[in-house]
Amino acid sequence: MAQQLQERAELQRSGSTLPRMTYEEFLDWADEDTWAEWVDGEVIILSPASLLHQALDTFLLSVLTSFVSFRDLGIVLGPPFQMKTGPDLPGREPDVIFVAREHLDRLRDVYLDGPADLVVEIVSPDSRTRDSQDKLHEYEEGGVPEYWVLDPFRREAKFYQLGEDGSYYFVAPDENGVYESAVLKGLRL
Numbered sequence: 126m127a128q129q130l131q132e133r134a135e136l137q138r139s140g141s142t143l144p145r146m147t148y149e150e151f152l153d154w155a156d157e158d159t160w161a162e163w164v165d166g167e168v169i170i171l172s173p174a175s176l177l178h179q180a181l182d183t184f185l186l187s188v189l190t191s192f193v194s195f196r197d198l199g200i201v202l203g204p205p206f207q208m209k210t211g212p213d214l215p216g217r218e219p220d221v222i223f224v225a226r227e228h229l230d231r232l233r234d235v236y237l238d239g240p241a242d243l244v245v246e247i248v249s250p251d252s253r254t255r256d257s258q259d260k261l262h263e264y265e266e267g268g269v270p271e272y273w274v275l276d277p278f279r280r281e282a283k284f285y286q287l288g289e290d291g292s293y294y295f296v297a298p299d300e301n302g303v304y305e306s307a308v309l310k311g312l313r314l
Contacts, residue, residue, distance in 0.1 A: 143168045148209060148216050152235055160205050163216035171218065177277050178247050182220050185245060185275075189223060192312055199225040199242070200232075207236035208244070210267020217260060221245035223309065240269040243308045248276040261285065265293045271308040282314075 222241035231239040
């Protein structure tokens with residue numbers, strides 16, 4: 126195990142690419158300190174988060190955890206925790222995931238085997254396309270009922286809800302700028 130950790134660190138420092146691997150191999154390879162995603166057999170090492178990104182993530186995790194815990198709705202998790210929405214879809218590491226009580230059976234030791242009920246991605250300069258396009262399509266295909274894309278650099282928030290036809294629909298905040306979650310009833314931002 127120590128040798129595996131040393132090899133991983135050397136690969137990351139050198140900028141070398143990791144060998145292609147299955148999702149199961151990725152889960153065996155990664156540890157709880159690994160900030161990476163698995164996409165089509167490739168490991169994508171995630172960049173360190175900025176202070177602004179971390180502050181927003183910490184705030185959201187705190188607010189959502191309090192809301193969910195008070196109402197005993199399920200569990201809220203943050204990185205590094207994987208979510209694999211389907212067998213042919215990537216393993217992602219969202220900034221925030223909410224898993225409803227009735228879906229807690231999807232939780233495994235190191236990943237969520239199926240879609241979360243709500244996923245939040247906080248955009249970083251290098252993740253804008255990945256968060257607003259790639260993951261939007263993946264989470265839609267994987268059946269994530271609600272997806273928020275928060276861009277603190279542009280001061281934008283986009284909210285998507287899965288329709289009965291399995292497609293995401295953009296939901297704008299109301300005339301006062303308030304968004305009401307469809308998944309977390311009563312949560313208004």
